[in-house]
Amino acid sequence: MNYSEAVDYLYNSTPVFEHVGASAYKEGLSTTIALDNYFGNPHKKFKSIHIGGTNGKGSCSHTIASILQEGGYKVGLYTSPHLVDFRERIKVNGVPVEKEYVVEFIEDYRNFFEPLHPSFFELTTAMAFKYFAEQNVDYAVIEVGLGGRLDCTNIISPILSIITNISFDHTQFLGNTLEKIATEKAGIIKDNTPVIIGETTPETKKVFKKFAKTHKAPITFAEDCCFITDVKNNDIGVEYGTNIGKISSPLGGDYQQKNINTILNTLSILREIVIFDGYENTIKRGIENVVTNTGLMGRWQIVRDNPKVVCDTGHNVGGWIYLSKQIKRQKCKTLRIVFGMVDDKDINAVMDMLPKNAVYYFTKATSHRAISDVEVMRIGKEHGLKGKKFPNVADAYNAAMQDASTEDFVFIGGSSYIVADFLEHIHTTNYNV
Numbered sequence: 001m002n003y004s005e006a007v008d009y010l011y012n013s014t015p016v017f018e019h020v021g022a023s024a025y026k027e028g029l030s031t032t033i034a035l036d037n038y039f040g041n042p043h044k045k046f047k048s049i050h051i052g053g054t055n056g057k058g059s060c061s062h063t064i065a066s067i068l069q070e071g072g073y074k075v076g077l078y079t080s081p082h083l084v085d086f087r088e089r090i091k092v093n094g095v096p097v098e099k100e101y102v103v104e105f106i107e108d109y110r111n112f113f114e115p116l117h118p119s120f121f122e123l124t125t126a127m128a129f130k131y132f133a134e135q136n137v138d139y140a141v142i143e144v145g146l147g148g149r150l151d152c153t154n155i156i157s158p159i160l161s162i163i164t165n166i167s168f169d170h171t172q173f174l175g176n177t178l179e180k181i182a183t184e185k186a187g188i189i190k191d192n193t194p195v196i197i198g199e200t201t202p203e204t205k206k207v208f209k210k211f212a213k214t215h216k217a218p219i220t221f222a223e224d225c226c227f228i229t230d231v232k233n234n235d236i237g238v239e240y241g242t243n244i245g246k247i248s249s250p251l252g253g254d255y256q257q258k259n260i261n262t263i264l265n266t267l268s269i270l271r272e273i274v275i276f277d278g279y280e281n282t283i284k285r286g287i288e289n290v291v292t293n294t295g296l297m298g299r300w301q302i303v304r305d306n307p308k309v310v311c312d313t314g315h316n317v318g319g320w321i322y323l324s325k326q327i328k329r330q331k332c333k334t335l336r337i338v339f340g341m342v343d344d345k346d347i348n349a350v351m352d353m354l355p356k357n358a359v360y361y362f363t364k365a366t367s368h369r370a371i372s373d374v375e376v377m378r379i380g381k382e383h384g385l386k387g388k389k390f391p392n393v394a395d396a397y398n399a400a401m402q403d404a405s406t407e408d409f410v411f412i413g414g415s416s417y418i419v420a421d422f423l424e425h426i427h428t429t430n431y432n433v
Contacts, residue, residue, distance in 0.1 A: 053164030067286025149187025167318030360387025
């Protein structure tokens with residue numbers, strides 16, 4: 001078995017939520033616990049930080065990992081989904097897990113795990129925890145996959161937990177009210193373990209307070225401690241005025257301001273647990289170098305200029321509240337948007353926020369959950385959006401670039417999988433983006 005065959009095995013032999021949706025979702029931790037016991041409870045061999053929430057948990061996970069790296073620590077990072085290569089999910093100091101390790105994991109242990117019928121995420125989580133233990137990481141930053149209470153990452157006992165925010169997403173699993181969703185996400189709050197909450201609503205704040213009180217967990221609401229005093233956008237990112245001085249970030253999305261404040265609040269607590277030499281400079285370098293340190297992609301990622309091309313993985317209403325305003329603000333001759341979504345998102349609510357004066361290239365990601373280009377265009381027309389349909393992201397992007405002048409702005413998004421297909425297209429073809 002080579003690496004390509006190993007990845008095919010993972011996709012085809014285990015239910016993959018990213019591909020098939022609800023049928024891949026397994027409630028409960030019994031399989032995760034069985035895998036963890038078999039491998040000798042690797043999650044107990046390193047210290048961890050657990051990050052959940054609806055939006056922003058990926059950016060926060062990568063940035064906190066980057067800060068710990070700048071502090072001189074060996075850091076594991078487990079996130080999902082990946083955009084180009086499966087190995088993006090499991091990294092140590094920004095370096096993806098070796099292809100050989102993925103192959104050997106499957107070959108060596110398939111006789112044990114196949115009778116358990118694990119989901120894709122259960123199996124990859126077990127792989128990540130085993131790898132981090134064997135790599136002797138000092139800390140592992142673990143992003144929740146879905147929800148929190150029953151997510152298979154929730155077997156860890158972290159030194160600190162973060163919940164970025166709560167909005168409507170995966171309601172078929174987590175509930176159809178903010179209070180119900182918050183209850184599931186709050187499941188990562190542990191006994192006597194600090195928890196930082198990025199943003200709340202009246203419905204969610206009372207849930208978090210209740211869980212924190214029950215677990216005697218010290219709780220910090222980042223929105224009550226704003227460490228950002230000034231924000232200046234520039235061509236390559238954002239410069240923040242903060243309580244520790246000016247910080248430059250390459251992540252230019254408007255929504256990142258909330259993430260940065262959550263991170264600064266987190267570090268004010270984390271410094272009581274973790275030793276940082278040159279605390280303030282470590283934070284500044286970690287934020288500034290997050291992309292180079294961790295390989296983070298798809299967050300208001302500027303792919304080229306003239307025309308300016310940007311992609312972003314924002315994929316639900318909570319994300320598009322920020323994205324839509326930022327896209328509309330762009331100064332350009334013509335706004336061109338390559339757009340598609342998957343079937344468990346509120347496409348109508350997102351369409352309501354999209355600019356009417358843009359030219360659209362409606363398309364479909366390779367995920368089985370993707371809404372067809374025909375249907376996306378039909379819904380788009382109902383919302384007054386004009387454009388053409390394309391069977392795949394590569395064709396849609398190529399058409400947008402052929403139509404674009406150097407003064408145009410081209411955006412690619414709507415779903416993480418649209419961005420994944422786009423980035424894979426430009427990576428695998430060495431396309432002149």
